[in-house]
Amino acid sequence: MITETEKTLAAECLEYARKAGAQDCRITLTKSTEDLIATLDGEVDRVTRCADRSMNIALFVEGRYGAFSINKLERDTLRDFISRAVDTVRMLAPDEYRVLPAPERCCHTALTGRELDSYDEAYQEVSPEDRRRRALEAAVFGSGAPLPRNLELISEEGEYSDSEYDVYVIDSQGLECRHRETSFDYGVEVTVQDPKGNKYSDYWWTASSFLRGFDPSDCGMTAVRRAHAQFGARPARSGKYNMVIGVEVASRLVSPLLNALNAYSLQQGNSFLVGSVGKKLFSDKFTLLDEPHIKGESGSKLFDSEGVATEPSAIIAGGEVKRYFVNTYMAGKTGLQPTIEDAVRPYLPGTPGLDRNGLMQMCGNGILVTDFNGGNCNPATGDFSYGISGQLFQNGEIVRPVNEMLITGNFLPLWKNLIGAGSDVRRCAGKLIPSLAFCEVDFSG
Amino acid sequence: MKNNSEEVFGVTPEQLRTIVAEGLKGGDWCDLYFEQTVYNDMLLRDSSVASGGFHLDYGCGVRVLNGEKTGYAYSESTDIQSLLDAARAAGAVAGKPGSFKVGPSIPTATPPPYAMRQDWADADKKRLSEWLLKLETAIRSRCIYPSKIIALLSWSTSNILMYNSLDETTGDTRPLGSVSVTAIFSKDGRTEQRNVSRSYRCGLEMITDSLIDELASEAVKDLDDSFAASRPKGGRMPVVMAAGASGILLHEAMGHAFEADFNRKGQSIFSDRMGQRVCKSGISIIDDATIPGSRGSLLYDDEGVPGQKTYMVHDGILTSYLHDRICAAYYGVVPTGNGRRESFRYNPIPRMRTTYMESGSDGTLQDLIGSVRKGIYVDKFANGEVKIGEGDFTFYVNRGYLIENGRLTRPVKDVNIIGNGPRALADIEAVAGDLKIDDGTWTCGKEQSVAVSCGIPSVLINNLTVGGE
DSSP states (O other): OOOHHHHHHHHHHHHHHHHHTOSEEEEEEEEEEEEEEEEETTEEEEEEEEEEEEEEEEEEETTEEEEEEESOOOHHHHHHHHHHHHHHHHTSOOOTTOOOOOGGGBOOSOSSSOTTOOOOGGGGGOOHHHHHHHHHHTOOTTTTOOOOTTOEEEEEEEEEEEEEEEEEEEETTSOEEEEEEEEEEEEEEEEEEOTTSOEEEEEEEEEESSGGGOOOTTHHHHHHHHHHTTTTOOOOOSEEEEEEEOTTTGGGGTHHHHHHTBHHHHHTTOOTTTTOTTOBOSOTTOOEEEOTTOTTOTTOOSBOTTOBBOOOEEEEETTEEOOOBOOHHHHHHHOOOOOOSSOSSEEOOOOTTOOHHHHHHHHOSEEEEEEEEEEEEOTTTOEEEEEEEEEEEETTEEEEEEEEEEEEEEHHHHHHTEEEEOSOOOTTSSSBOOOEEEEEEEEEO | OHIIIIIISOOOHHHHHHHHHHHGGGSSEEEEEEEEEEEEEEEEETTEEEEEEEEEEEEEEEEEEETTEEEEEEESOOSHHHHHHHHHHHGGGOOSOOSSOOOOOOOOOOOOSOOOSSOGGGOOHHHHHHHHHHHHHHHHHTOSSOEEEEEEEEEEEEEEEEEETTOOEEEEEEEEEEEEEEEEEEETTEEEEEEEEEEESSOGGGOOHHHHHHHHHHHHTTHHHHHHOBOOOOEEEEEEEOTTTTHHHIIIIIIGGGBHHHHHTTOSTTTTOTTSBOSOTTOOEEEESOSTTBTTOOSBOTTSOBOOEEEEEETTEEOOOBOOHHHHHHHTSOOOSOEEOSSTTSOOEEOOSEEEEOOOSSOOHHHHHHTOSEEEEEEEEEEEEEOTTTOEEEEEEEEEEEEETTEEEEEEOSEEEEEEHHHHHHTEEEEOSOOEEEOSOOEEOSSSOEEOEEEEOOEEEEEEEEOOO
16 A cells, blocks of 8 residues: 555655754654445445545644644645645744654554554455445345344445555654554444334444455344334333443443543543542443454554554453553643553453343343433533433343433443443454443433 | 636646546446645644644545446546546446436526635734634633633635536635634532534634634533533423524434435435425424525535525425435435535535524513423533434433423533424424524534534424433
């Protein structure tokens, strides 16, 4: 993807910046290609070919900082662009904390971009005919696959894509690192109708870095089963319930914690986890790791956007908060120890062999959440309210679907009330969060 | 047009025809979308404007249609060979002939809904830094509580050139200026976050002292009430929504379901209700590209169709979906100018512009509140979400009050309101005569991000579910 000529051009841009008056500079060159086949009701509906490139330029000029980007990668255009960018930075206020990360914190092991085995050579061999075939084979519509008798499939939109991504980062302190990955993705959304004419929609998806591990064949039927499971949904009585949250949506409850542990939120006082490191705030059962070096999986990375080396670490262990995420700039501002800027691949380890069904058995009665619909978390207080749909269960067995309900509470007591975690993580997801079980959750509807 | 095609994008009219001819080998329609966008920003944080930059995005998208089927490719270079390659890639959609053909749009005499009286290219960045600092001072001067303030000023200018296989050439220069403020206030160990913003299709003339006053006043509005606010007891109850930003409910819960692609595919809950009554008489819902300076306004949509004002619901009757060229051809109607895209990297799809409900005749906001024995008044919503098929929606209430015996009493916050779009539409009990368009930085995220706006008069809706303790 990124050629030696383009790498040379990036190096020249460092020199243009220095000549224009910048003391330091970081160049991030990215290129990607993607081919996409969208289907509608079992037929090809859209064919898209994407090829992107971009150069991001971070400039440090006389104690000042600016960030710029351009996708016209011609030498004369870049020279003029960088010259104007340096002039712009000079008009901003000085900021002593805007510096490049210390070289010893940076990644020195990402030399070829393939160190994490996330690039599939088979990508180069995929033909337009292969793509069409994969997209069409995954469709349920018109395939003759048996559907539930009381269900009419109104619409099925599928999207197959394959892509490669290449990023190359250099800076004026000698940093040089690269990451390449491929991805094969399929997502589908179905709209179905019950005998009374009520419509229900649902989705499913899968992804893999490697073609050999990519199997979208059950996505359409999974989406149909999920939509069918919602037939006749109505709210349950408001009150406190055990909540099992399905693996497909469980990461929604982890993201606010990660946001609250980021130094940007801490520094602004916009975090409910200020001063939390070293404190046991959550359930013993709650451990959250960052596993950035899992080989062969999309999302793993040896360095962050500053070029700082990533490493496996505990974010929360046995309910105790272990770390913040503090980039170079925020470390200067807050006095906290600098780290990578954010979690790369969060992983919540649970009980081996346990999945959502096991968690429902464990809870006995409660509500299984299979989808969110809107809602929000107050980042300063941790108060949340989310719309949900799912299934009411009793004695570990599903009784009926529920919708138009809300869960309401605060993230601190919620995670204190974690009573179980499964081991059914989906490797295709960005965050490796399994099905989870909580007690004492407020539902209203 | 000559300036755009030759001077900005380096292509001649003859080359445009050559590229389109190449695309037409794969279908019955081909169009080109050239774009050069320069985006600038400056960020105030910790009382200093110490971060900023600019970003140049340049390229051309080529679309080939074969009936309703789409082939799309783009190039970040506008040399003729790259564009011909993109046209060939887009033409790969070729297959059996489609069941209908995309046709022309109807020119309208709509005047340009925006202009730059002062070009952003002439912006003095030191003056803009001072303006941001003045904005921060204005917020602090209105409030006794300690605060952290982040303010982002951004502006962009997009040069657009569109050409299609009907030999229609259209061009536009689209300005967009935005300022967003996040202020976090502290009081007795409690924190309260306020987000206020304004965004207009205009030039540097938007940077005024009166805009500072407007933003600063809104940032601290009823702050003591917000500190005192708590979650109410949940349940089903009438909800009065304030004029202006509550229009986001209209956008999410109803507007998306009126987009023609969802209806063409049978996914929308309104797909078989054209011409039917969907709410009480007297209520009209509009999507409009012609409001001067509005963030959602467009001289042309991204298929070269003139911007226009579209009644989706007129006097309670569903009268039109929002069409791009494909959907218009499918339904046999004229496109409504709703074919929009995030950038040259995306194919256009039906999208909203500025969506609002016309003023009603049911009195004032006070009249609406006075008619409710027990319910909720919502002053400000945050994000919302809707499921198109079912019509179920959820909206987060940033700020509101309990209504008890016709009067506002206890402040409430951090709750959701949930309901169903068609039912909520049918349950609109009263509409006040105080339509307000909200000029915040609304961005719609249906597959792609596009700038939109929304508005509504104060309305009373019976029987929504309010989540609470």
